[in-house]
Amino acid sequence: MLRHGRLNRVTIVEDHALFAEALELALSLQGLEVRRVDTEAEGLTQNRLLTEVLRSQPGVVLLDLQLGPGLSAVPLIRPLSQVGVAVVVVTGSVDRSGWGESLFNGARTVLPKSTPLSTILATIRLIGEGRRVLTREDRERLVDDFHRHRIEEEDRRARLATLTTREREILAELMDGRHVREIAQAYVVSEATVRTQVKSILSKLGVSSQLAAVGLALRGSRDTTPARREG
Structure with missing residues (x-):
């Protein structure tokens, strides 16, 4: 009142x-x-x-x-x-x-x-x-x-937090629309190495495709958004 x-x-x-x-x-x-x-x-x-x-x-x-x-x-x-x-x-x-x-x-x-x-x-x-x-x-x-969304968000943040620094960088490259070959050239590594890193990313995030990984990352909160590679 x-x-x-x-x-x-x-x-x-x-x-x-x-x-x-x-x-x-x-x-x-x-x-x-x-x-x-x-x-x-x-x-x-x-x-x-x-x-x-x-x-x-x-x-x-x-x-x-x-x-x-x-x-x-x-x-x-x-x-x-x-x-x-x-x-x-x-x-x-x-x-x-x-x-x-x-x-x-x-x-x-x-x-x-x-x-x-x-x-x-x-x-x-x-x-x-x-x-x-x-x-x-x-x-x-x-x-x-709201509570359901908060639980889902906490789960996404926890999964993103399991990624290594390099995996976060690779995921950021995928979010920018780059292909494995482009990423390999940028990091001066073999495509096989990048594919192995992508496979690890998918496993840790619990998804089956690069598109799903990008979608999960985009829904993540600011503090868990993968960092871009400098230089």
Whole structure:
């Protein structure tokens, strides 16, 4: 339940200026007190962004998940929720595991950007009335998707971590679309040597083809992405 007097106070955190301006205007015309946080400010960090949001003392925050390079909105959800702010994610992302992560961290619901304004307004009103805005079944299903994705990601990272430095370099070459002959020439080794290394990569990753190995690596997290050979 929102604190008394805060229901009409809505803060928008969105890096798509046109969408944010349209949403701000539409909500303002409905009598809501709307503030938009500048996500393009120079040197903006997640901590500064959180401070700016809290400074507006919102009852509801409409939060986009994708705020541009190097700035994720997900870490904002839990601290906002913990101080009684109702976070409604409004996003263009169709990643169900990302939706589930938002809900797991305390978001009340997740709405696509294609959601009609009337639905957004209804969501804000239901929150103010202390009513559920997402069925328990849908919430549990999305959170399960998030947990499943996290387990799969941890498994991919563990498999990638078993590769030697040279195997990671070879995998990076495969990711760049190079053939065994090209890789052998670049490393001044025989094609047989490269094929042996590729075979070891496939075995350690538990896949049966170079294409599958590349796919697994591309789905891996940043810190496990195979490093490119220098020089």
